[in-house]
Amino acid sequence: MPVWLTDEEFAVLTAACDRMVPPSSFSPSASEAGAPDYIDGLLGAFSSDPPRIWAGGPTSGRFGGAPAFASFHPLSALDELAWRMRIEGSLGQPEREFNGPVVGLQQRYREGLAALGDDFIVVEAAERDARLRSQPDFVDLLYGHVCEGMYGAPEYGGNRDLSAWRAIGFDGDVQPRGWTDEEVSNP
Amino acid sequence: MTVDAVIVGSGPGGATAADVLTAAGWTVTVVEKGRNHLLDPDNLSQPAFDYSNDEIKFHERYFLGPDPLVEPRTFRTEEADGDRVHVGEFNSVPTTVGGGGVHADGKVPRFRPDDFRVLSQFGPQPGAEVADWPLDYDELEPYYAEVERAIGVAGTDGSNPFAAPRSGPFPMPSGAPMFGATRSVVAADKLGYHPYPAPTAVNSVPYDSRPACNNCGFCAFFGCPIHAKGDPIAMLQRTMATGRAELLSETFVSRVHFEGRRATGVDVVGPDGAGRFVGARHVIIAAGAIETPRLLLLSELDHPLIGRYLMTHFQTITAGSMPYRTYGERGRSVTHVHDDMIVGDDASRAAAAEAGLPWLRGGLVEHSGGGLPIMEAKHMPWGEHHAEIMASSPIRRGLWAFIMQGEDLAYPTNRVDLDPQVKDARGFPVARITYKPGKHELVASAHYSPRLMAILDEMGAQWTAGATSPGIGNATLPEAIPESRHNMGTVRMGTDPATSVVDPSGRLHQADNVVIADSSVFVTSAGYGPTLTLAALAARAAHLLL
Numbered sequence: 001m002p003v004w005l006t007d008e009e010f011a012v013l014t015a016a017c018d019r020m021v022p023p024s025s026f027s028p029s030a031s032e033a034g035a036p037d038y039i040d041g042l043l044g045a046f047s048s049d050p051p052r053i054w055a056g057g058p059t060s061g062r063f064g065g066a067p068a069f070a071s072f073h074p075l076s077a078l079d080e081l082a083w084r085m086r087i088e089g090s091l092g093q094p095e096r097e098f099n100g101p102v103v104g105l106q107q108r109y110r111e112g113l114a115a116l117g118d119d120f121i122v123v124e125a126a127e128r129d130a131r132l133r134s135q136p137d138f139v140d141l142l143y144g145h146v147c148e149g150m151y152g153a154p155e156y157g158g159n160r161d162l163s164a165w166r167a168i169g170f171d172g173d174v175q176p177r178g179w180t181d182e183e184v185s186n187p
Numbered sequence: 188m189t190v191d192a193v194i195v196g197s198g199p200g201g202a203t204a205a206d207v208l209t210a211a212g213w214t215v216t217v218v219e220k221g222r223n224h225l226l227d228p229d230n231l232s233q234p235a236f237d238y239s240n241d242e243i244k245f246h247e248r249y250f251l252g253p254d255p256l257v258e259p260r261t262f263r264t265e266e267a268d269g270d271r272v273h274v275g276e277f278n279s280v281p282t283t284v285g286g287g288g289v290h291a292d293g294k295v296p297r298f299r300p301d302d303f304r305v306l307s308q309f310g311p312q313p314g315a316e317v318a319d320w321p322l323d324y325d326e327l328e329p330y331y332a333e334v335e336r337a338i339g340v341a342g343t344d345g346s347n348p349f350a351a352p353r354s355g356p357f358p359m360p361s362g363a364p365m366f367g368a369t370r371s372v373v374a375a376d377k378l379g380y381h382p383y384p385a386p387t388a389v390n391s392v393p394y395d396s397r398p399a400c401n402n403c404g405f406c407a408f409f410g411c412p413i414h415a416k417g418d419p420i421a422m423l424q425r426t427m428a429t430g431r432a433e434l435l436s437e438t439f440v441s442r443v444h445f446e447g448r449r450a451t452g453v454d455v456v457g458p459d460g461a462g463r464f465v466g467a468r469h470v471i472i473a474a475g476a477i478e479t480p481r482l483l484l485l486s487e488l489d490h491p492l493i494g495r496y497l498m499t500h501f502q503t504i505t506a507g508s509m510p511y512r513t514y515g516e517r518g519r520s521v522t523h524v525h526d527d528m529i530v531g532d533d534a535s536r537a538a539a540a541e542a543g544l545p546w547l548r549g550g551l552v553e554h555s556g557g558g559l560p561i562m563e564a565k566h567m568p569w570g571e572h573h574a575e576i577m578a579s580s581p582i583r584r585g586l587w588a589f590i591m592q593g594e595d596l597a598y599p600t601n602r603v604d605l606d607p608q609v610k611d612a613r614g615f616p617v618a619r620i621t622y623k624p625g626k627h628e629l630v631a632s633a634h635y636s637p638r639l640m641a642i643l644d645e646m647g648a649q650w651t652a653g654a655t656s657p658g659i660g661n662a663t664l665p666e667a668i669p670e671s672r673h674n675m676g677t678v679r680m681g682t683d684p685a686t687s688v689v690d691p692s693g694r695l696h697q698a699d700n701v702v703i704a705d706s707s708v709f710v711t712s713a714g715y716g717p718t719l720t721l722a723a724l725a726a727r728a729a730h731l732l733l
Contacts, residue, residue, distance in 0.1 A: 019570070026574035054250050057239035058412035069239065073250075076222055076437055076458060081612055082254040098610050099274065102256065129570070143569045151560035152243040168577050169584065170516070170560050173240030175412045178401025181363035184518040 002037075004044030004106065005113075010036060012113045015121045019128050020146040027167030028160070030146050038149030038158030039142075043106050045087060050074040053083055055155045062162075063177035069155040105141075112138035190214045190433075192732075193453055193467035195440045195482065198286020199718050200473035200705035200725040202419035203334060205426040207729035216433045216465055217426070218455055221252045221283035223436040224410065225420055232428035234397075234420060238289075238410030242561045245409045251290055252282035257612035260477065264623040264667055265600065273664055274609055277620050278499070280475055280672050284436050285410075287475065287672065288418035288718065292407035292520040293388040295340055295418065295719040296551060297331050299351045299529075300324040302713040309546045312627055315596035316496060320710045321682045321691035324351055330723035330730075335386075338417035338722070339394040346383035349526040361522070362391035362400055367513035367587045368523040371554045374645035375525055382525040382554065386719075388418040389519050395421055406520035418718060435465075439613055443470055443486040448699045456613050469732060473704040473725060476674035480603045480707060481618040483678065483688075490688050490697060494604050496597035496679055497620065498712035499671040500550060501628035502656040503591040505639040506557075506582065507648030513587045515556015523554040528591055528635050529714040538634040547631040550592040550714025552639065557586030587646060589639040592673065594714040596627050603677050622657075622669065629659055673717050678707035693728035702728050 002010040017030035017039075030036070045051045054073040059065030075083065081096065089104025090096035115138070116131050117123075123131075132139050149158030151165065153173065159165060165172050191213035194201045205215050224237035244250045252258070260277040263269065280287040301308050303320040311317050332354050342357035361384035364372075372382045389400045389411075400415035414420055426432045437458035444451045444464070452466035472479050480494040528535075528549035539547040557563070563583045567576050606619040632655050640651040658666030681687025684696035689708050695701045704725035706717040713720075 021569065021573050022571055024571075024574040026578040053248060054244045055239065055241055056237070057241070058236040059239070068236075069241065073237065077460075078257055078437065078458075078612060079222070079254070082249075082257040085256045095612075098612060098614065099259065139569075144565060146569070147561050147564035148243055148247055151564050152247075153241050156243055165560070167574065168560060168580060173403075173405070175240050175403050175405075176401070178403045179517040181402065184363040184402045184514070185366055185369060187366055187512070187514050187517070 002040045003047055005040050005109070009110070009113045010040060012116055012120045013039060013109070015128065016113070016116060016132060016142060017146050019125065019132060020143050021150060028163045030150060032160070033150050033164045034158040034160040035146045035149030038152070038156055039109070039145045041157035042145070043087060043109060046084065048072070051083065052156070055153060059175050060153065060155065060173050062172060063174045065176045069153055108138065108141060112142070189452070189466035189468060190216045191467070192469040192471050193218060193465050194471045194473060195453065196286060196473035196475065196478070196705065197284045197419070197423065197434070198473060198475065198705070199288045199419045199722045201286070201471065202288070202422035202426065203337065203722045203725040204471050204473060204704045204729040205432060206337060206422035207726055208732070209426045209429040209431045211733050212431070214431045215426070216435060216467065218435045218438050218440050218453070218465070219284050220439040221281065221436065223284040223434070224250070225283070225285040225289060226423060226427065226434070231434055232424050234414045234424070236412065238412045240403055240405040240409070240412065242559045246559070246561065251410065253279060258282060259609060259611065259617055261606045261609050261617060261619040262668055263619070263621050265621060270607060271609070271619060273668065277668055278477065278672055278674060280674065284434070285419055285423065288416070289410045290408045291418065291718060293416050293418060294385050294521060294524070294553065294716050295338070295388045296386050296524070296715040297351050298324065298713045298715055298720050299349065302711055302715070305711050312545060312596055314625055315598050315627065317596060318681065318710050321680060327723050327727065328352070328354055330727045331719060334719060334722040334726050338388045338419065338421050339390055339397070340386050340388050341391040342386040343384045347526060348381050349530050357386065359391045359394055362387065362389060362519060363402060363522070365515065365518040365522045365556060367515055367556050368554045370646050371587055371642065372523050374642050378642055378645060380525045380527045380642070382523045385521055385524040385553070387519060387522070388416060390415045390417065397421070400519060402518045404516040404518060404520070418722070440482060441485060441615055443482065443701065445698060448697070450698055450701045460613070468700065470701045471704050472701065475705055476677045476707040477603050477618045477620065479703060479705055480677040481605065484605050485615060488697060492679060492686070492688050494602045494677050495599050496676040497601040497603055497622055497674065498595035498597055498676040498709065499622070499669045500673045500712060500714070501593035501595050501624050501632055502669070502671050503593055503632040503636050503639065503653070504588060504656065505636055505643060505651060505653045506586055506588040507640070507643030507646065507651040508581055509585045509587055509647055510649055512584050513556055515583070515586060516559070521553045521555050525552050528552055529594070535634055538630065542626070542630040544627055544630055547627055547634065548594045548714060549631045549635045550594050551716070553590045553592070555588045555590055557583040557588065559583070587643060589642065591632070591635055591639065592671070592714055592716065593628055593631050595712045596625055597676055597711065598625055623667070624657060632659070673712070675706040675709035675712045675717050678703050680708040680710055692731045693724060702732065704728050
């Protein structure tokens, strides 16, 4: 179940993400890696407490240490204002409009996905690409988030089972193990 | 209550001043507008452990601030652009306890004697206000040595033939060389350059109760998860341990109050939005070369040079794709540098003459690995070939790069002032930056870029590419905005109140008890990162108060 998007929107998002990174022998597709979940998680970040904005530190547990990434940082009042502006938009609230209205990610995704069409998930790949290319601003937004959802830490909802890191040969967060001097200088 | 000093900003400048003053028995209040993720909130003399190897948190989500939605800056290249062409991020040196020291990868070279006397050594440049500093290297040397010990600097004595004279050895030996650097050093050496282990404020051995670096690779733009980077946590831990310091984080200084020539204290806005006055015998401003002039202007100081002569570093970036893994993700981001392109040679003198310039100076060249995966992916196309390209990893696994931090000259048109409309979330006018590079920067970059590519070719590069930041030619946004986080020069130091804002001790000419303790006071930008020099100046300014 998506956190913030509707099931129908999530299906369109999934299909759009898989045009960004389609299935291949080289890596999982965007949806196999969880990129749509990453995006939905960001749009619905405030449905958790603390909001799922910043994973904790200093370690994930993957190379030792405690699984601290899983505990997200509490936001300050100013952080919360910034992230609510970014995600929800200013919504006509004066305290969010000190420099004018802000369109939030939720609205951009809702409108961008709607513009892809209800039949996006059934049309041919070439048609999907054409519809995506007709919305360059939305595609820039979407592709950036697909990259984050593929290649960021899995605690944010993507990079499922480290599948995208494995595909590109990236070890990820290596604290507290780090690398020995020999591994640095004479790998 | 009136403290001995209120210090605005907790980065390398403010932290150094706080350390010196509290060690001498002063009471200080350090005011930082960002959050505290550096020190344990239950015991501020101990570290916190909020930092992590997390590209989303540090590169994509403003964990270290400033968030451009609530603390924007505005930008234009020149007045002819109108009020602004950009609202949002400009040069995000962290807004957080520890300031720029938190995200820096810890390269802390000293300037060289020439850098303090560019006018008398080399002469003027058309359009620029080239000047000598009102102090020389020898006067600053003891403070360089002091701050190197304070933060813990690793280096190799005698490895740089162009190095300024030192009164003592580096506090620590250099750490492990990155694999790619072992190749680039050989190639650079073969072409006649003189690479050496970068002086680095990262522990190579346990130092000052902090551990040795374990080479995790998440160094530049990340806070250190284990606090092997000493700048500026070492100074802040000592400061807080004296019991004579108070740290007000998430607190914005909106105004310095004056009675005649004396400041009486500052207005602050706390995390709850409530304002109050903090009285102090001295006011030390170390908010960085953008926020410091902003505060002086918010305080309605009227010196016409406040905010003028903004310098960054003109970055010349060259990258090559090697037929072997470079392992840039392991180690300290940069372990080797060379000074040759600051020092110059017959070819650079000929290039200057051909361009009609009296001289040119490049900058420190950093030998650097490639990017992280999200950054790499965002530079690659989407679609059928994405996964194959990412698996081949053109700008990460096989990349090696040189970044030249080119000396920026001081132009009066490059400046910081208050934006006439745009405000931060607290309601205060934000800093507006007007900046574009001059002819000197462009000529120097064009001269050195192919020479850097030649080193990459010597390393075996399959292809090389070059870029500059800011972009050149008809640069449009966002390329017109400099990537360099090295801001300098907006509150110039000098002996003459008509041509400078602060005196040689860092004190405002206009006031008796206000000291600027950051890179705002720089007269020239040199071709070296500003951190150690600004910390040395802050240490000197603090000692001169005692």
